[in-house]
Amino acid sequence: MNDHITSEDDFLALIAEKFPNNHPSLILGRGDDCAEIACSSQMAVSTDIFLEDVHFRRTYFSPFEIGYKALAVNISDIASAGARPLGISIGLVTPTPFPREEAVSILDGMAQAAKEHDIVLTGGDLSRGDKLSFCVTIYGSPTIPEGKKPRFLRRGPVAPGDKLFVCGHLGLARAGLMLLEEHGRNAARDFPVACAAHLMPVPLVHVGMLLASIPGCRVMDISDGLARDLPRLLKAYGTDYGANISLPETALHPEVIAYSQKSGHSPAHFAFLGGEDYALLGACPADVAECLDMTMQSLPENVPFFFMGTVTEQPGIICNAERFADVGFDHFSQRSKT
Amino acid sequence: MNDHITSEDDFLALIAEKFPNNHPSLILGRGDDCAEIACSSQMAVSTDIFLEDVHFRRTYFSPFEIGYKALAVNISDIASAGARPLGISIGLVTPTPFPREEAVSILDGMAQAAKEHDIVLTGGDLSRGDKLSFCVTIYGSPTIPEGKKPRFLRRGPVAPGDKLFVCGHLGLARAGLMLLEEHGRNAARDFPVACAAHLMPVPLVHVGMLLASIPGCRVMDISDGLARDLPRLLKAYGTDYGANISLPETALHPEVIAYSQKSGHSPAHFAFLGGEDYALLGACPADVAECLDMTMQSLPENVPFFFMGTVTEQPGIICNAERFADVGFDHFSQRSKT
Numbered sequence: 001m002n003d004h005i006t007s008e009d010d011f012l013a014l015i016a017e018k019f020p021n022n023h024p025s026l027i028l029g030r031g032d033d034c035a036e037i038a039c040s041s042q043m044a045v046s047t048d049i050f051l052e053d054v055h056f057r058r059t060y061f062s063p064f065e066i067g068y069k070a071l072a073v074n075i076s077d078i079a080s081a082g083a084r085p086l087g088i089s090i091g092l093v094t095p096t097p098f099p100r101e102e103a104v105s106i107l108d109g110m111a112q113a114a115k116e117h118d119i120v121l122t123g124g125d126l127s128r129g130d131k132l133s134f135c136v137t138i139y140g141s142p143t144i145p146e147g148k149k150p151r152f153l154r155r156g157p158v159a160p161g162d163k164l165f166v167c168g169h170l171g172l173a174r175a176g177l178m179l180l181e182e183h184g185r186n187a188a189r190d191f192p193v194a195c196a197a198h199l200m201p202v203p204l205v206h207v208g209m210l211l212a213s214i215p216g217c218r219v220m221d222i223s224d225g226l227a228r229d230l231p232r233l234l235k236a237y238g239t240d241y242g243a244n245i246s247l248p249e250t251a252l253h254p255e256v257i258a259y260s261q262k263s264g265h266s267p268a269h270f271a272f273l274g275g276e277d278y279a280l281l282g283a284c285p286a287d288v289a290e291c292l293d294m295t296m297q298s299l300p301e302n303v304p305f306f307f308m309g310t311v312t313e314q315p316g317i318i319c320n321a322e323r324f325a326d327v328g329f330d331h332f333s334q335r336s337k338t
Numbered sequence: 339m340n341d342h343i344t345s346e347d348d349f350l351a352l353i354a355e356k357f358p359n360n361h362p363s364l365i366l367g368r369g370d371d372c373a374e375i376a377c378s379s380q381m382a383v384s385t386d387i388f389l390e391d392v393h394f395r396r397t398y399f400s401p402f403e404i405g406y407k408a409l410a411v412n413i414s415d416i417a418s419a420g421a422r423p424l425g426i427s428i429g430l431v432t433p434t435p436f437p438r439e440e441a442v443s444i445l446d447g448m449a450q451a452a453k454e455h456d457i458v459l460t461g462g463d464l465s466r467g468d469k470l471s472f473c474v475t476i477y478g479s480p481t482i483p484e485g486k487k488p489r490f491l492r493r494g495p496v497a498p499g500d501k502l503f504v505c506g507h508l509g510l511a512r513a514g515l516m517l518l519e520e521h522g523r524n525a526a527r528d529f530p531v532a533c534a535a536h537l538m539p540v541p542l543v544h545v546g547m548l549l550a551s552i553p554g555c556r557v558m559d560i561s562d563g564l565a566r567d568l569p570r571l572l573k574a575y576g577t578d579y580g581a582n583i584s585l586p587e588t589a590l591h592p593e594v595i596a597y598s599q600k601s602g603h604s605p606a607h608f609a610f611l612g613g614e615d616y617a618l619l620g621a622c623p624a625d626v627a628e629c630l631d632m633t634m635q636s637l638p639e640n641v642p643f644f645f646m647g648t649v650t651e652q653p654g655i656i657c658n659a660e661r662f663a664d665v666g667f668d669h670f671s672q673r674s675k676t
Contacts (some may be wrong), residue, residue, distance in 0.1 A: 005670050021577065027380055028492065032419075032493050033419055034416065035383045036382055036383075036419075039378065039379060041377060042365055042376060042377065045374075045375055045425075045477075047462045047463050048429070049429040049430075049431060053469055055465070055467055060648050077371045080372075081371055081372040081374075087383040089475050091387040093389065093668040096670055112564075122383055124385045125385050125386045127389055127393070128670060129392060130468055131468060132419065137429075140372075152374055160361075226548065236370070319667055328394045
């Protein structure tokens with residue numbers, strides 16, 4: 001019996017077991033120098049890095065969760081474009097020797113995320129390295145028929161008076177991260193939803209597609225926290241607006257409130273800082289807000305949707321009548337929160 | 339003055355300086371969750387990892403060369419598909435703090451490779467990490483008009499009697515690698531071409547496009563050495579053929595011969611093991627060989643093209659009348675050569 005991956009071919013054979021090499025959008029699958037994909041006239045493309053000890057820990061993530069999240073964070077970008085995910089290409093680095101059982105579980109997690117969204121693995125590259133790391137490039141096609149605009153959702157431009165909305169939980173994944181860092185998997189006993197939000201975020205592909213059907217919607221996903229991502233929405237495409245928002249406790253998950261109070265933070269401020277929410281943040285013209293609200297009634301109960309405020313002419317962010325600073329996660333900055 | 343990259347935005351601003359954010363194939367450039375690209379009905383896609391201390395050393399690569407090669411090895415896959423490279427999406431990991439001057443030179447090298455092939459940077463992701471690493475996904479469009487086949491070059495299937503050819507140098511980059519590992523940059527004094535072949539390989543995009551115009555050509559790039567890649571060509575698409583090839587010294591670069599003799603290897607065997615040649619290896623039906631030969635006369639002198647033998651019904655590889663073993667580079671295997 002082999003306990004470790006013995007060769008590149010061995011690894012490729014495992015991948016072949018877990019990932020079908022055919023798909024309606026695939027003309028030529030894995031095995032050649034390039035894959036050949038069937039494209040619509042426009043495609044949305046995005047790349048994400050998912051790196052051990054930067055984005056995840058092998059100490060408290062299961063291998064399955066690592067594989068799942070490596071794809072989920074990337075799929076979330078396609079969700080925020082209102083696109084239908086089609087395929088991914090992956091650069092996968094593992095330490096050597098790498099346990100076979102761990103490799104199998106990672107691939108199972110990746111395959112699960114791919115299967116949930118009917119995504120084909122078109123190819124990639126394998127290498128040994130010091131740390132486990134994933135670099136995933138995803139592409140997707142528009143869900144809106146050709147000839148109609150917009151074909152993909154974009155971040156902007158927004159306009160003063162636009163209604164700001166969020167779909168998903170704010171701060172929940174950050175609470176999970178902090179709890180897992182402090183207590184490991186034991187944290188899941190008292191904070192199961194927060195831990196799950198960090199370990200296995202669910203990309204809101206279906207929501208993105210619904211939003212793409214609403215005229216004038218602007219959308220992005222919240223990967224670095226509302227504090228950092230809301231200014232990006234307000235400044236996308238050359239605008240420089242502000243926002244007046246409110247985050248009442250009714251808009252927050254009970255575990256966010258419980259954790260904030262326990263750790264001495266204001267729940268709204270904690271949720272505002274967020275990080276890795278993978279919620280969708282958007283703006284829409286006031287006159288479509290009612291239609292949007294009705295459309296979102298169809299979402300399942302565990303996917304909250306709420307209007308949180310308005311785009312203002314005046315730059316800066318007012319949250320719960322208080323001016324909040326523009327800080328969030330930055331890999332290269334000294335002021336990073338992790 | 340800032341000596342180091344101070345933030346993600348700082349890094350993004352540098353990237354914006356070096357890479358234009360517009361291109362005929364780009365509908366929406368960098369800055370949103372996804373880029374939007376204009377596609378032909380079929381696209382070729384490939385991903386490569388380029389990792390410090392696995393694929394390159396910061397001790398003897400200049401930052402410019404690192405950036406250049408990170409893209410070149412990826413562009414080579416598009417060359418082997420006979421495609422026109424259009425865009426890339428990059429996952430870039432750097433240690434922190436990261437010297438600004440080094441970042442600038444790396445980006446200059448990447449921008450140079452992109453410019454040479456009219457490739458647009460559509461987006462990517464940045465992260466800190468222990469080692470400098472690149473994961474590049476490239477896509478390209480067919481150069482053959484729609485409706486004609488084949489639209490992209492593939493590895494196979496080959497057939498017995500097909501003529502095997504190589505465009506580029508065998509073993510030259512491997513000699514460069516070994517010399518640089520042993521002597522650092524001093525190696526370039528006596529072996530300038532071998533060192534350059536390892537440090538800044540030139541992807542043969544123009545050759546791939548020419549090959550795509552020859553009916554029945556099968557092509558792949560030699561990234562792991564002929565010893566490992568020729569069997570892949572012979573076994574692609576379910577075949578299991580062999581090859582009878584000859585690698586006379588006239589087909590090898592003088593620096594390969596000089597280095598082999600110096601280090602006690604047979605030049606043919608050394609070239610056969612190769613590694614990182616980024617030459618194009620192909621097969622064509624015998625009746626198009628003459629036409630192919632004529633077409634290749636147009637290549638510049640420093641890009642050698644030669645027929646090296648024939649696909650045989652009998653599996654296994656005979657080189658210079660001697661049976662050569664199927665070994666080459668494998669990241670996960672104990673029998674890897676580095």
